[in-house]
Amino acid sequence: MKKKNVTVYCGASFGVDKSYQDITRKLGEWIGKNNYNLVYGGGRSGLMGLIADSVLENGGKVTGIITxxxxxxxxxxxxxxxxIKVDTMSERKKKMADLADIFIALPGGPGTLEEITEVVSWAVLALHPCPCIFFNYDxxxxxxxxxYDLMVEKGYMKKEAREKLCFTDSFEEMEKFIATYVPPKAREYHGE
Known part of the structure; x- marks a missing residue:
């Protein structure tokens, strides 16, 4: 059976709260010990470097995509x-998405938000079958x-698609979400 790739989006800085570093190490340990591979942005700084080091320390393999x-x-x-080195940020995001079986966003800045939001949008369009998880630590x-709840309330996102997103800081809840995940059906447009 092919090992699954977990694409993790996270900050290239550590942030101000050391506990974010601790949870990043724990996620890296979870990835390595659960026999997953890590795909990430290829950097050595901040939470990005920390997640890579943690996965490696726990027996996992790490693929970085960097411009x-x-x-x-x-x-x-x-x-x-x-x-893997690519020419543009768009190529970087595409390659990270192409290699993924699971997407997880740890804390990060605008780049992290852009990356996870893009793959959420692609999931809604049925462009990939991968679960999208916001690791909602703290x-x-x-x-x-x-x-996202407001998008549903205002009619810009289907409730069924919103229910396919996981916001959690629990490894057990995340594991259950991954194990039972069924991708959303492609949205149909009927002149809404």
Whole structure:
């Protein structure tokens, strides 16, 4: 059976709260010990470097996808299993998505939000069958969860599609969500 790839989106900085580093290490441990591979942005700084190191320390394999220009700034992680260099940020996001079986967003900034939001949109369009998880440690993604709920309330997202998103800080809940996940049906447009 093919090992599943978990694409993790997260910050290239550590943030101000050390507990975010601790939960990142725990997610890396969970990935490695559950026999998953990590796919991520290829950097060595911040939570990105931490998740890669944690997966490696726990027996997992790590594939990083990084642009040439970021690599030239000497932020590429040279200790991972495989580093793939691409030309543009769009190519980077596409490659990370193409390799994924599961998407998880840890805390991060605008880039993290862009990445997870894009794959959520693709899931709604039935462009991939992968679960999308917002690892909601310290209620980090509560405002995003409320915004998706508002989209449903205002008629811009189907309730069924919203129910396919997981917001949790529980590894057990995340495992159950992954094990029972059924992708949303493609949205049909009828002049709504």
């Amino acid at each position: 040439h220009f970021l690599s030239e700034r000497e932020i590429a992680h040279d200790g991972i299993t495989k580093l 209620n980090y993604y509560n405002h995003i969860r409320a915004f």
